[in-house]
Each structure stands twice: as structure tokens, then as C-alpha cells.
Amino acid sequence: MTVLSVDLAYKRYRDCGIALLRRGDGEIRVEFPNLGLSGSPRPDALAQRLAEIAAELGASCMLLDGPQAWKDGDNGCAHSRCSERALNTPAKTGTPGQVKPANYGPFVAFSIAVFDTLAQLGWPRLEDPHQSQGRAVESFPTAAWRGLGLRTLPAKAKTHPIDLDAAFSSLCARFPLQVARKPDHDELQALVAGLAGLALEVQEEAGYWAAGVAPFWKAGMVREGFIVVPRPSGVLGHAARPYP
Numbered sequence: 001m002t003v004l005s006v007d008l009a010y011k012r013y014r015d016c017g018i019a020l021l022r023r024g025d026g027e028i029r030v031e032f033p034n035l036g037l038s039g040s041p042r043p044d045a046l047a048q049r050l051a052e053i054a055a056e057l058g059a060s061c062m063l064l065d066g067p068q069a070w071k072d073g074d075n076g077c078a079h080s081r082c083s084e085r086a087l088n089t090p091a092k093t094g095t096p097g098q099v100k101p102a103n104y105g106p107f108v109a110f111s112i113a114v115f116d117t118l119a120q121l122g123w124p125r126l127e128d129p130h131q132s133q134g135r136a137v138e139s140f141p142t143a144a145w146r147g148l149g150l151r152t153l154p155a156k157a158k159t160h161p162i163d164l165d166a167a168f169s170s171l172c173a174r175f176p177l178q179v180a181r182k183p184d185h186d187e188l189q190a191l192v193a194g195l196a197g198l199a200l201e202v203q204e205e206a207g208y209w210a211a212g213v214a215p216f217w218k219a220g221m222v223r224e225g226f227i228v229v230p231r232p233s234g235v236l237g238h239a240a241r242p243y244p
């Protein structure tokens with residue numbers, strides 16, 4: 001089973017973290033592919049490149065840390081999608097064009113556009129957690145750390161090398177990870193979020209939580225959507241294995 005996990009960034013391509021996770025023979029092998037893009041990020045170019053990487057490396061599921069759709073105005077939540085309310089995300093994606101806090105707006109619009117383009121390229125949004133093959137799945141690294149019972153990684157600007165080492169070591173102690181090198185902040189966020197994809201692919205329901213409701217079209221736009229985060233489960237393996 002192979003999944004591609006992406007920590008999205010909209011200002012600079014180099015801030016996008018990418019992790020490829022392969023599960024087999026009792027271990028999880030992790031690579032950190034090079035995005036290979038430069039200049040100002042564009043949703044269409046990024047989505048195209050991610051689809052190419054997924055095809056080249058044989059990924060059957062893609063996870064992205066960013067909103068996939070706008071809020072349904074009738075979902076019963078004041079300012080957010082159902083998934084965001086369930087996971088208490090810092091940003092609240094409202095009805096089209098409305099985001100709280102407002103400075104998240106450009107990123108939210110960028111992320112939704114990436115999901116839209118991926119759908120056009122044959123990577124539709126996850127509609128049923130039991131059918132994740134070839135789907136684009138929304139992730140949330142902060143909730144991934146929490147869901148695994150581990151200390152969350154601070155924002156990049158507030159993360160010191162000791163924080164990064166401690167977070168990575170906590171994952172290596174929990175899961176049988178085989179990595180070629182230590183990840184940077186963005187890659188580590190992609191890695192922890194990607195663990196949910198492995199559980200999805202083998203349908204180990206105890207190993208993930210699909211928060212929210214399935215995406216659907218309303219007034220010409222996609223609304224809501226699941227956010228999938230990992231949970232502790234034997235399907236991923238928990239034998240401690242120190243780096244490297």
C-alpha cells in the first residue's frame with residue numbers, strides 16, 4: 001500500500017512538504033520526493049505535479065493538508081464545516097468567500113482550487129471512506145498528532161530543532177518507520193498525516209477517523225467533505241524502531 005501525503009503551502013513551493021509512505025513486510029518505508037517546481041505557486045501547476053508524482057511512484061491515495069470545499073450554509077455550524085468543528089481547526093471555512101480568521105482566506109481558496117484541479121485530473125475527493133483508491137483526501141496534521149496521543153508539533157516559525165527531533169523520535173518509537181533521512185518540519189507534518197492514508201487503504205477502521213460529512217455540490221460549488229486523521233491501531237504496526 002502506497003500513499004502520497006502533502007503539507008500544502010501557497011506562498012512558496014519550497015514550503016510544501018511531501019511524504020510517500022509504503023507499507024509492507026511489517027514496516028513503513030518513507031520517502032520525501034522532490035516537488036521540482038519553482039516560482040510563485042499556482043493551484044493548477046501544483047495539482048498537475050502531484051498527480052505526476054503519484055503516478056510515477058505508484059501512490060493509490062493522496063492526502064492534502066488544506067480545505068477541500070466551502071461550508072454548507074445549512075450544516076448547523078455557525079462559521080465552519082462539520083469536519084472543522086469536529087476537529088477544532090484554527091481556520092474556519094465558511095460559505096463561499098468567507099473564512100475566519102480572514103488572513104487564512106488566500107490559503108483556503110488556493111487549497112480548494114488544488115482539490116478542484118486534482119478532481120479534473122482523475123483524483124476526485126473522498127466520498128466514501130471505504131473507497132479511498134484514487135481519491136484526494138483532506139488531512140490535518142495537528143489532529144493527527146492528537147489522534148495518535150502524541151505531542152503536537154508547533155508551527156514552523158515556533159519550532160526549534162529539539163522540538164523537531166522529539167516529534168520525529170516519538171513517531172519512530174510508535175511506528176516501524178524506515179526513512180532515508182530525517183524530515184524537515186513540512187515533511188514531518190506530511191508524514192504524520194499520511195499515516196491515516198495507510199489505514200484507509202487497508203480499511204482498518206480503528207486506525208483512522210473520517211470527521212465530517214461527504215462532499216457534495218451545491219449552487220455550483222463543492223461543500224463540506226471529510227477530514228481524515230490517524231488513530232492508534234495495530235494495522236500500522238507499533239514496534240519501536242530507532243532512527244535510522
